[in-house]
Amino acid sequence: MNDIASDIEMMRRIAGRDAMALEALYDRYEKAVYAFAYRFAQDAMLAEEIVQELFMRIWNQPERYDASLGKLTTWIFAVTRNIAIDQLRKRQNRTTSQTADTERFARLPDPASGPEEEYDIKWTGEQLKGALAALNPDQRQVLDLIYYQGYTQHEVSERQGIPLGTVKSRVRLAMKQLKERLGDLERRRTPYDTTS
Amino acid sequence: MTQPHDETCDLLELYMLGGLDEAEALRFEAHLSSCESCQEQRLALADIVGLLPATAEPQPVPEGMKKRILANVLAEAVPAGSEAKTPPTASPSESQPSIQPSIQPAPKPATPASGASILQTTTRRTPAYMKLVTAGLAAALIALALYAAQLRGQVGDLRGELAEAGSAPVQELKVNQAVKLNPAAADIVATGLATIVIDKNGTHLLVQAEQLPKLQGNEAYQVWLIKGQEKFSAGTFLSDQGTGAIYYTLKNGGYDTVAITLEPDAFGDQPRGKIVLAAALDA
Ligand SMILES: [Zn+2]
Numbered sequence: 001m002n003d004i005a006s007d008i009e010m011m012r013r014i015a016g017r018d019a020m021a022l023e024a025l026y027d028r029y030e031k032a033v034y035a036f037a038y039r040f041a042q043d044a045m046l047a048e049e050i051v052q053e054l055f056m057r058i059w060n061q062p063e064r065y066d067a068s069l070g071k072l073t074t075w076i077f078a079v080t081r082n083i084a085i086d087q088l089r090k091r092q093n094r095t096t097s098q099t100a101d102t103e104r105f106a107r108l109p110d111p112a113s114g115p116e117e118e119y120d121i122k123w124t125g126e127q128l129k130g131a132l133a134a135l136n137p138d139q140r141q142v143l144d145l146i147y148y149q150g151y152t153q154h155e156v157s158e159r160q161g162i163p164l165g166t167v168k169s170r171v172r173l174a175m176k177q178l179k180e181r182l183g184d185l186e187r188r189r190t191p192y193d194t195t196s
Numbered sequence: 197m198t199q200p201h202d203e204t205c206d207l208l209e210l211y212m213l214g215g216l217d218e219a220e221a222l223r224f225e226a227h228l229s230s231c232e233s234c235q236e237q238r239l240a241l242a243d244i245v246g247l248l249p250a251t252a253e254p255q256p257v258p259e260g261m262k263k264r265i266l267a268n269v270l271a272e273a274v275p276a277g278s279e280a281k282t283p284p285t286a287s288p289s290e291s292q293p294s295i296q297p298s299i300q301p302a303p304k305p306a307t308p309a310s311g312a313s314i315l316q317t318t319t320r321r322t323p324a325y326m327k328l329v330t331a332g333l334a335a336a337l338i339a340l341a342l343y344a345a346q347l348r349g350q351v352g353d354l355r356g357e358l359a360e361a362g363s364a365p366v367q368e369l370k371v372n373q374a375v376k377l378n379p380a381a382a383d384i385v386a387t388g389l390a391t392i393v394i395d396k397n398g399t400h401l402l403v404q405a406e407q408l409p410k411l412q413g414n415e416a417y418q419v420w421l422i423k424g425q426e427k428f429s430a431g432t433f434l435s436d437q438g439t440g441a442i443y444y445t446l447k448n449g450g451y452d453t454v455a456i457t458l459e460p461d462a463f464g465d466q467p468r469g470k471i472v473l474a475a476a477l478d479a
Pocket of ligand 1: 202204205227228231232233234
């Protein structure tokens with residue numbers, strides 16, 4: 001059984017209150033989710049709290065995952081980011097009224113790429129890490145403030161004292177460069193190098 | 197590039213990274229639903245954003261974390277009304293029961309036929325960051341509770357309960373439409389309700405059904421919004437003891453029918469299975 005099919009099967013069993021399925025899902029994603037949570041929290045206790053809240057939600061609201069909209073990992077990481085950003089804002093006494101719910105990305109139907117297409121993972125985390133390192137510091141900082149610290153474009157503009165237009169253009173340029181760099185890797189592949 | 201440039205398109209990257217506030221994100225979603233250029237570019241961006249978690253440096257997992265987390269999570273899932281005040285913070289593992297394969301699956305915390313227990317299970321646990329329930333979730337919970345109350349003819353009581361529980365801004369909520377879903381064939385006993393709820397964040401559809409036929413293999417229930425000949429998936433769900441629900445934020449209006457089908461799997465973008473429940477909507 002491939003990972004995606006077994007992810008869905010595990011979620012089905014979790015919806016049926018199968019504790020062993022929860023444990024299996026936990027085992028499968030513990031390392032990845034913890035590393036991701038730690039990236040936000042920068043603290044072992046806080047990262048563990050995030051992971052715990054994630055599994056609380058998986059156990060108590062498994063129906064929030066909609067398999068027709070994408071694979072489970074996408075949803076899991078989106079929820080993890082939500083929890084992490086909420087925690088960060090709370091700790092910093094930041095306002096929460098202006099937050100975009102990132103879980104929404106996992107809810108958006110993806111007309112052009114069904115779940116089948118997701119077997120074909122085009123790039124790796126290592127490749128993206130390399131591409132991120134190649135960004136200029138300004139671009140990297142804006143990405144960090146938005147994605148890892150949960151600031152909105154307006155908050156970044158205010159906090160950094162840079163015009164909103166500059167925030168927008170840095171984000172756009174950063175994403176464009178990541179796309180180009182990863183696209184170059186893609187093109188260098190041999191034509192018969194397809195994952196199956 | 198002779199095409200007139202739409203400035204809204206410039207927000208795609210910010211949207212994908214989570215850098216828009218709620219109102220901006222909703223506006224952008226409206227744009228996205230009709231902008232082919234953004235839809236196309238979104239795919240490549242989604243690949244990159246989806247890969248960001250994989251760039252996190254591996255970290256040593258704290259000693260005993262699995263035991264603590266699973267014990268806390270499973271301890272939370274006790275029936276409503278029982279003592280369930282475990283704080284979500286990490287605690288020493290010695291006193292926690294270990295997770296054995298023989299562990300009893302905890303009972304389902306709430307059934308949709310009981311509004312009160314839904315409220316209890318959703319409000320009994322309030323770690324700090326859980327108080328920030330998203331508006332959409334709050335709407336879904338209220339709709340669920342309203343559904344349950346309608347079954348019992350106690351909408352009035354329920355509003356009081358909701359207000360008392362302090363769980364949601366009842367006054368901001370408007371139930372726009374609630375239609376009963378009818379079985380599509382004589383041999384189906386299932387019942388359901390589609391509720392359309394409007395709150396400050398938009399229009400939400402909540403579909404709830406019970407006494408559904410048992411699923412087999414990879415089967416799943418799928419909810420469809422139908423406009424003339426066009427059918428749009430509003431998501432899939434798996435039933436638990438014949439009961440299931442789905443929550444969906446409407447991007448467009450004008451649907452004339454809502455239907456639930458029994459599908460061979462959860463991956464279809466058009467209906468393949470038979471209709472179990474359906475109802476007409478006021479477009
Ligand atoms: Zn656009």
